[in-house]
Amino acid sequence: MMLRASSSxxxxxxxxxxxxxxxxxxxxxxxAPALAALVDASINDLDALPAARSALVxxxxxxxxxxxxAVVANFEMMTRIADGTGTRHPSDRLDSMSDMxxxxxxxxxxxxRV
Amino acid sequence: xxxxxxxxxxxxxxxxxxxxRPDLTAAHAxxxxxxxxxxxxxxxxERLAIAEVVRAALxxxxxxxxxxxxxxxxxxxxxxxxxSELQDAVYRLARHAGTLTEDWYLTMxxxxxxxxxxxxxxxxxxxxxxxVLRFAQVAGIEQPKFPVALGGEPSRQDQPSKPAKHHWVxxxxxxxxxxxxxxxxxxxPALAPVIRALSSVPAAMDTLTTLGNxxxxxxxxxxxxxxxxxxxxxxxxxxxxxxxxxxxxxxY
Numbered sequence: 001m002m003l004r005a006s007s008s009x010x011x012x013x014x015x016x017x018x019x020x021x022x023x024x025x026x027x028x029x030x031x032a033p034a035l036a037a038l039v040d041a042s043i044n045d046l047d048a049l050p051a052a053r054s055a056l057v058x059x060x061x062x063x064x065x066x067x068x069x070a071v072v073a074n075f076e077m078m079t080r081i082a083d084g085t086g087t088r089h090p091s092d093r094l095d096s097m098s099d100m101x102x103x104x105x106x107x108x109x110x111x112x113r114v
Numbered sequence: 115x116x117x118x119x120x121x122x123x124x125x126x127x128x129x130x131x132x133x134x135r136p137d138l139t140a141a142h143a144x145x146x147x148x149x150x151x152x153x154x155x156x157x158x159x160e161r162l163a164i165a166e167v168v169r170a171a172l173x174x175x176x177x178x179x180x181x182x183x184x185x186x187x188x189x190x191x192x193x194x195x196x197x198s199e200l201q202d203a204v205y206r207l208a209r210h211a212g213t214l215t216e217d218w219y220l221t222m223x224x225x226x227x228x229x230x231x232x233x234x235x236x237x238x239x240x241x242x243x244x245x246v247l248r249f250a251q252v253a254g255i256e257q258p259k260f261p262v263a264l265g266g267e268p269s270r271q272d273q274p275s276k277p278a279k280h281h282w283v284x285x286x287x288x289x290x291x292x293x294x295x296x297x298x299x300x301x302x303p304a305l306a307p308v309i310r311a312l313s314s315v316p317a318a319m320d321t322l323t324t325l326g327n328x329x330x331x332x333x334x335x336x337x338x339x340x341x342x343x344x345x346x347x348x349x350x351x352x353x354x355x356x357x358x359x360x361x362x363x364x365x366y
Contacts, residue, residue, distance in 0.1 A: 003352035009339040073249035074329035077241040082366035083211035085311035086282030
């Protein structure tokens with residue numbers, strides 16, 4: 001996962017539970033709570049989107065909120081490409097990810113093509 | 115003044131109080147220009163019919179479960195340009211992509227008669243609509259309407275795609291690169307499977323690259339683990355990407 005790689009590249013400790021669990025403030029991902037709130041609202045609670053958007057703008061700025069929205073849009077794209085074409089990881093990459101997949105419960109997804 | 119796909123996107127972005135990056139507006143305008151025009155395997159009416167199903171699926175406040183037919187439930191208006199079986203497949207791709215399996219894919223192909231390349235183009239239409247509409251929704255910008263369908267025939271330009279180890283669909287391997295794929299393959303020692311997934315339809319590769327460069331990270335900057343536009347850090351970008359993918363239950 002690129003989040004793990006980009007954190008390691010900067011010698012930053014990253015608790016990967018941040019991705020699926022509660023997003024606390026941390027050194028590796030600044031403004032994680034506000035970013036998580038935007039992502040979560042976009043999927044689970046559209047009524048909460050305006051507040052999540054405003055909170056992110058307040059914590060950062062409008063340009064950052066727009067770029068976060070663009071990343072959301074991008075992964076609405078990538079998830080459909082991966083799952084629509086049955087894309088799977090090469091075996092060596094799967095091996096390197098196995099601890100993370102298990103600890104985060106990713107291997108329980110229907111889309112886990114291992 | 116005549117409304118064009120580009121002017122539709124520009125009007126929505128400019129009507130907001132926000133300063134959308136010009137390259138992002140241009141990327142969305144580019145895929146909107148292609149959306150209802152003849153593609154590689156589908157004509158403009160068919161592509162627009164696929165797009166309508168994607169929009170209906172994304173907007174559905176009470177979606178049908180993955181295993182039920184959305185077209186039979188009356189959620190999707192009948193459309194003379196695509197069969198109800200394909201409408202159901204598009205709805206499931208748009209709304210429940212994380213539930214797709216290889217058995218589903220093979221059954222869907224039998225039921226719809228679509229070729230793997232036609233399915234790749236269906237995905238291309240779906241990602242165009244999902245990107246443009248979801249960006250607007252999340253950013254709080256008016257969602258662009260669809261352009262009108264253009265006449266003309268699909269190009270039917272085939273590629274030397276082969277069965278793939280890492281995909282259900284055939285792909286074009288690096289060593290089989292064609293001139294149409296050169297802009298996406300040239301100079302790269304390897305290509306991530308998820309990028310190569312659409313390679314049997316170069317126009318779909320163009321859509322993926324155009325959107326990815328503007329919405330995420332330019333393809334050739336991917337190796338720079340500290341790349342940033344000056345707003346989100348690389349780690350923040352990957353955090354948003356990872357959290358969204360997990361919520362969509364996308365293993366890849």
